Amino acid sequence: xxxxxxxxxxxxxxxxxxxxxxxxxxxxxxxPIYLTIMLLVWTAVYSFSGSGLIGGFSFNEMIQYYxxxxxxxxxxxxxxxxxxxxxxxHGEVTRDLLKPVGFFENLFSFDVSIRALSxxxxxxxxxxxxxxxxxxxxxxxxxxLLFIASSALAFLIAFNFxxxxxxxxxxxxxxxxxGKFKNGINKILSGSFIPLTLFPAFIANFFxxxxxxxxxxxxxxxxxxxxxxxxxxxxLLIQLVWIIVLFLISKLILKKGLKIYAGEGV
Amino acid sequence: MYFKMFRKSLSMNxxxxxxxxxxxxxxxxSIIIFDLTLPLLMLLVYNASNGFPGWSxxxxxxxxxxxLIVMGLVQFLFINMLNRISSLVKRGSLDLLMTRPLRLITFxxxxxxxxxxxxxxxxxxxxxxxxxxGAGVSFSxxxxxxxxxxxxxxxxxxxxxxxxxxxxTIIFVDISSIFHLLHTLSDVARYPLSVYGSTxxxxxSFIIPFGVMSFYPSQALLGGLTIxxxxxxxxxxxxxxxxxxxxWNQTIKRYVSVGG
Numbered sequence: 001x002x003x004x005x006x007x008x009x010x011x012x013x014x015x016x017x018x019x020x021x022x023x024x025x026x027x028x029x030x031x032p033i034y035l036t037i038m039l040l041v042w043t044a045v046y047s048f049s050g051s052g053l054i055g056g057f058s059f060n061e062m063i064q065y066y067x068x069x070x071x072x073x074x075x076x077x078x079x080x081x082x083x084x085x086x087x088x089x090h091g092e093v094t095r096d097l098l099k100p101v102g103f104f105e106n107l108f109s110f111d112v113s114i115r116a117l118s119x120x121x122x123x124x125x126x127x128x129x130x131x132x133x134x135x136x137x138x139x140x141x142x143x144x145l146l147f148i149a150s151s152a153l154a155f156l157i158a159f160n161f162x163x164x165x166x167x168x169x170x171x172x173x174x175x176x177x178x179g180k181f182k183n184g185i186n187k188i189l190s191g192s193f194i195p196l197t198l199f200p201a202f203i204a205n206f207f208x209x210x211x212x213x214x215x216x217x218x219x220x221x222x223x224x225x226x227x228x229x230x231x232x233x234x235x236l237l238i239q240l241v242w243i244i245v246l247f248l249i250s251k252l253i254l255k256k257g258l259k260i261y262a263g264e265g266v
Numbered sequence: 267m268y269f270k271m272f273r274k275s276l277s278m279n280x281x282x283x284x285x286x287x288x289x290x291x292x293x294x295x296s297i298i299i300f301d302l303t304l305p306l307l308m309l310l311v312y313n314a315s316n317g318f319p320g321w322s323x324x325x326x327x328x329x330x331x332x333x334l335i336v337m338g339l340v341q342f343l344f345i346n347m348l349n350r351i352s353s354l355v356k357r358g359s360l361d362l363l364m365t366r367p368l369r370l371i372t373f374x375x376x377x378x379x380x381x382x383x384x385x386x387x388x389x390x391x392x393x394x395x396x397x398x399x400g401a402g403v404s405f406s407x408x409x410x411x412x413x414x415x416x417x418x419x420x421x422x423x424x425x426x427x428x429x430x431x432x433x434x435t436i437i438f439v440d441i442s443s444i445f446h447l448l449h450t451l452s453d454v455a456r457y458p459l460s461v462y463g464s465t466x467x468x469x470x471s472f473i474i475p476f477g478v479m480s481f482y483p484s485q486a487l488l489g490g491l492t493i494x495x496x497x498x499x500x501x502x503x504x505x506x507x508x509x510x511x512x513x514w515n516q517t518i519k520r521y522v523s524v525g526g
Contacts, residue, residue: 026443026444026446026447027443027446029447030443030446030447030450033447033450033451033453034450034453037450037453037454037457040457040461040462040463040466041457041461043461044318044319044460044461044462045311045315045316045317045318045461046315047319048315048316048317048318048319049315049316050316051315054311054314054315055314172286172288172289173286174286174289175289176289176293177286177288177289177290177291177292177293177294177295177296178289178292180292180293180296180297180300181292181293181295181296181299183296184296184299184300184303185299187303188299188303188307193303193304193307194307194310194311198307198310198311198314199310
């Protein structure tokens with residue numbers, strides 16, 4: 001994709017998002033409230049447990065897990081499926097197809113701009129809050145770099161997955177049910193609620209074959225140093241494979257969807 | 267008149283939801299998945315540890331079922347009000363509603379029911395009954411009466427939060443992320459107050475009474491209520507509701523239209 005076109009879309013999207021700035025304050029307030037609740041909950045569970053480890057995590061690791069879960073959620077959570085569904089149902093795809101930029105590339109740029117804004121407005125404050133108030137510490141510089149790479153790949157997995165799902169609106173017209181279902185499954189299977197190590201082994205082993213754990217759980221485990229470098233590289237490779245698979249599926253569904261697209265609502 | 271409007275709005279909500287049967291089916295399935303997730307994850311936590319101090323797993327189910335019943339009723343009656351107000355303000359359509367011969371807050375409160383809330387109430391009752399049977403709890407009619415009393419108070423408290431956030435939405439026009447804040451605030455009530463320590467327990471009981479959404483209804487059934495709890499929580503919810511309506515009225519008086 002032409003970098004000039006990419007940055008044009010990013011610039012316009014960022015300007016639109018900055019029209020009403022107060023919502024960013026809400027985003028920033030949200031995370032500390034959630035993390036404080038989790039801190040108090042797990043403090044109670046660990047103190048009542050009598051054991052230093054739950055699910056293979058010490059108390060400090062568990063708190064860091066939730067801090068990282070919030071950071072990863074900001075990077076990897078994407079509403080592109082809802083955006084896509086809205087554009088399909090309101091005939092805005094017609095306008096997008098007339099632009100001198102590919103449809104997929106257009107929406108990718110749109111989502112990247114939201115992530116870029118999140119990076120500045122949310123992630124940096126979250127990291128600072130995590131470091132100063134919740135004991136966030138790096139395991140090693142190598143693991144930090146691998147975590148950053150894994151987070152970027154997690155975003156690409158989440159984007160392609162959501163994009164493919166959003167495209168079903170070409171056929172179904174409505175997306176609210178599938179969207180809610182996806183969000184629910186994603187939250188559980190990506191390890192956002194609790195670490196996947198708390199699941200029974202036979203269930204956790206099944207999760208390996210799904211893309212969700214590579215959106216949240218895997219980057220977090222890399223940061224916490226739960227994997228050695230070779231294992232980290234292996235998981236990065238698996239993430240790459242999922243990106244390619246989901247990208248190809250998206251392209252296929254997009255090709256078929258555009259054939260039946262009628263521009264309703266234009 | 268308002269009841270007729272509510273019935274009509276509910277019927278329209280059902281019609282919209284059932285436009286696509288597959289989406290409707292997935293929507294109901296996802297609500298069930300969402301609501302069963304936390305109890306199932308808590309089961310994993312209880313298997314891996316001793317759980318929450320002072321709460322067996324079945325008692326936690328009673329607690330969580332109470333939470334779902336309150337949240338289900340809130341969802342059924344009021345939850346859509348917040349994002350609809352945001353949409354109305356951005357489009358400048360709130361002005362039109364203000365010219366109608368209706369009390370604005372009442373009209374907005376009853377015009378956007380959500381059928382999904384009823385499903386959540388059913389799930390909450392089921393989880394609670396399962397917990398009651400598992401814990402072997404027995405309770406009197408008076409206890410049940412206090413349970414319903416606290417459920418109503420819980421709905422009133424969360425309604426107050428929605429009114430406060432709606433007022434902020436009118437002031438700031440576009441704070442779509444406020445819905446996420448509401449969800450995060452409701453997380454406080456997903457866990458027993460005892461996990462937060464005595465100071466936070468006091469705050470969440472008598473100052474910002476999140477405890478009325480789940481902790482106190484479940485205590486009514488588990489026999490943990492005192493007169494101080496009952497009167498104190500009632501007073502704090504009443505004050506909170508009064509404050510929210512005061513803030514709303516002040517916001518409407520100072521409202522300046524945008525968009526449109």
